[in-house]
Amino acid sequence: MRIGAIEAGGTKFVLGIGDENGEILDRLSLPTGHPAETLPRVIEYFQDKQVEAIGVGSFGPIDINPESPTYGCVTSTPKPGWENYDMLGTLRHAFPVPFGWDTDVNAAAYGEAKWGAAQGLSSCLYYTVGTGVGVGVYSEGTIIHGLVHPEGGHVLTRRHPEDKFAGVCPYHGDCLEGMAAGPAIEARWGKKGHELPLDHAAWEMEAFYIAQSITSAILLLSPHKIILGGGVMQQQQLFPLIRQAVLQNLNGYVRSSSLLDHMDEYIVPPGLGPQAGLYGALALGLAAWKHEAAK
Amino acid sequence: MRIGAIEAGGTKFVLGIGDENGEILDRLSLPTGHPAETLPRVIEYFQDKQVEAIGVGSFGPIDINPESPTYGCVTSTPKPGWENYDMLGTLRHAFPVPFGWDTDVNAAAYGEAKWGAAQGLSSCLYYTVGTGVGVGVYSEGTIIHGLVHPEGGHVLTRRHPEDKFAGVCPYHGDCLEGMAAGPAIEARWGKKGHELPLDHAAWEMEAFYIAQSITSAILLLSPHKIILGGGVMQQQQLFPLIRQAVLQNLNGYVRSSSLLDHMDEYIVPPGLGPQAGLYGALALGLAAWKHEAAK
Numbered sequence: 001m002r003i004g005a006i007e008a009g010g011t012k013f014v015l016g017i018g019d020e021n022g023e024i025l026d027r028l029s030l031p032t033g034h035p036a037e038t039l040p041r042v043i044e045y046f047q048d049k050q051v052e053a054i055g056v057g058s059f060g061p062i063d064i065n066p067e068s069p070t071y072g073c074v075t076s077t078p079k080p081g082w083e084n085y086d087m088l089g090t091l092r093h094a095f096p097v098p099f100g101w102d103t104d105v106n107a108a109a110y111g112e113a114k115w116g117a118a119q120g121l122s123s124c125l126y127y128t129v130g131t132g133v134g135v136g137v138y139s140e141g142t143i144i145h146g147l148v149h150p151e152g153g154h155v156l157t158r159r160h161p162e163d164k165f166a167g168v169c170p171y172h173g174d175c176l177e178g179m180a181a182g183p184a185i186e187a188r189w190g191k192k193g194h195e196l197p198l199d200h201a202a203w204e205m206e207a208f209y210i211a212q213s214i215t216s217a218i219l220l221l222s223p224h225k226i227i228l229g230g231g232v233m234q235q236q237q238l239f240p241l242i243r244q245a246v247l248q249n250l251n252g253y254v255r256s257s258s259l260l261d262h263m264d265e266y267i268v269p270p271g272l273g274p275q276a277g278l279y280g281a282l283a284l285g286l287a288a289w290k291h292e293a294a295k
Numbered sequence: 296m297r298i299g300a301i302e303a304g305g306t307k308f309v310l311g312i313g314d315e316n317g318e319i320l321d322r323l324s325l326p327t328g329h330p331a332e333t334l335p336r337v338i339e340y341f342q343d344k345q346v347e348a349i350g351v352g353s354f355g356p357i358d359i360n361p362e363s364p365t366y367g368c369v370t371s372t373p374k375p376g377w378e379n380y381d382m383l384g385t386l387r388h389a390f391p392v393p394f395g396w397d398t399d400v401n402a403a404a405y406g407e408a409k410w411g412a413a414q415g416l417s418s419c420l421y422y423t424v425g426t427g428v429g430v431g432v433y434s435e436g437t438i439i440h441g442l443v444h445p446e447g448g449h450v451l452t453r454r455h456p457e458d459k460f461a462g463v464c465p466y467h468g469d470c471l472e473g474m475a476a477g478p479a480i481e482a483r484w485g486k487k488g489h490e491l492p493l494d495h496a497a498w499e500m501e502a503f504y505i506a507q508s509i510t511s512a513i514l515l516l517s518p519h520k521i522i523l524g525g526g527v528m529q530q531q532q533l534f535p536l537i538r539q540a541v542l543q544n545l546n547g548y549v550r551s552s553s554l555l556d557h558m559d560e561y562i563v564p565p566g567l568g569p570q571a572g573l574y575g576a577l578a579l580g581l582a583a584w585k586h587e588a589a590k
Binding site: 061075076122123135137139140142143144145146147148149150151152153154155156157158159171172212215216217219220221222223224249250251252253254255256258259 | 356370371417418430432434435437438439440441442443444445446447448449450451452453454466467507510511512514515516517518519544546547548549550551553554
């Protein structure tokens with residue numbers, strides 16, 4: 001079986017062909033330009049690949065409600081040409097196969113649950129901390145959509161006692177993304193994250209914000225695993241700082257051995273590494289194929 | 296059909312008999328004493344009622360993982376006699392019928408989704424704000440359990456700028472429950488909530504904390520409806536204050552008409568009033584009966 005996978009990111013599109021066992025057989029990366037330029041290149045890639053279904057994990061916000069007239073569109077984005085662009089419709093027009101369609105972070109959470117760090121578990125959260133912060137939610141064996149889709153990168157935060165930084169989120173100022181995304185690190189410290197030394201105070205502060213949102217997510221959703229990906233999380237020194245802060249925040253309240261005794265295996269990097277999103281898109285395509293085949 | 300329903304609260308047990316249409320045919324309320332005293336009264340009530348299944352929504356934390364050796368027990372509680380008490384086992388021993396078993400707030404969320412304010416919707420959150428704060432989570436047509444079960448009353452909060460109160464939560468100090476439960480209102484202002492005038496500053500501050508946690512829950516989970524019950528929410532003046540604060544917090548970021556144009560119908564009191572928990576227990580019992588019948 002050949003399933004197409006599209007990780008549609010704000011910076012780059014990653015295209016791939018995979019099979020039902022989660023093997024990626026081919027892979028191509030493109031910079032994200034104007035849709036009139038990018039989508040034809042995507043279509044060209046899949047033209048001769050004979051895929052039986054395609055899964056798309058997209059940057060957003062996007063419309064993932066099949067009942068909505070704008071299903072399949074990117075809704076609001078500052079990226080030129082993409083606001084209200086019907087990405088799924090354009091792809092469907094080119095390929096008459098079943099399509100899976102979800103947010104990039106939901107796709108990554110799903111991919112990790114199928115083949116990665118949360119394999120065999122009925123729930124996980126996937127955080128990406130990079131240019132922005134996004135959270136994919138997989139719970140009770142299903143991807144969570146709800147009214148729109150999760151936008152957990154924008155949850156409110158309490159301030160670090162030594163932090164006077166105003167935050168960079170244009171909507172909320174000092175929400176999680178406003179305080180902890182890559183641009184916030186750069187604006188606060190005057191240097192990019194990878195230019196700061198490993199023992200810089202920035203990392204304890206960064207861990208403080210990420211751990212806070214994880215603590216609240218554990219309390220609200222009780223996930224089996226928390227997976228942290230994205231550019232900022234390449235700073236491996238963050239993991240022990242975050243785990244320690246989460247344990248301090250919870251203060252023994254949630255009595256689960258997974259938290260109390262195995263925190264090192266509870267908050268982890270993606271099992272699929274930087275390809276979690278592409279594998280997730282493959283998993284979405286496979287699910288769409290199965291759904292169609294079951295009809 | 297006759298289904299038993301048990302709302303096992305920390306202050307009182309409410310017992311009932313209902314049918315498959317969500318009609319409550321009989322109802323009895325008991326004060327919660329030591330389990331050796333309360334459970335025999337519960338068993339006595341159902342003895343001659345010929346129920347085909349029983350649903351229980353219990354105060355907690357409780358063990359709701361069927362794979363766990365302590366499934367059906369209350370786990371940690373300061374209430375004398377209840378810590379590690381096998382409530383479900385005791386009931387099962389008395390009645391060889393299918394049992395539903397979940398937290399009181401998950402039961403209330405489920406009841407509201409089946410017959411109340413969230414009827415026909417695939418997701419809702421049920422908050423109870425009273426002696427403590429609890430959050431039940433229903434999402435994608437199913438109750439969320441995860442690793443343990445949601446404990447959303449303890450999410451972290453940012454402080455109201457004029458609030459110097461330390462918070463009353465023994466685990467977290469100034470978490471949501473620590474700042475907004477009934478005992479926090481009384482400790483902060485020196486009076487019980489119902490003794491404070493409707494225009495007292497306490498209500499704006501109370502709305503600030505509740506709205507903050509709702510905002511983060513909307514961002515993380517995107518529920519179709521938020522239902523607010525419990526003793527503190529009898530203060531009806533809180534609803535418009537909370538709705539307004541949530542809209543201010545979100546600041547137009549989540550583009551859904553349900554939020555932007557219909558907030559009055561989005562954050563609402565329980566459609567089943569103070570009996571949401573009992574109806575939820577009935578719904579759990581009915582689901583357990585159906586699950587058994589489908590085998």
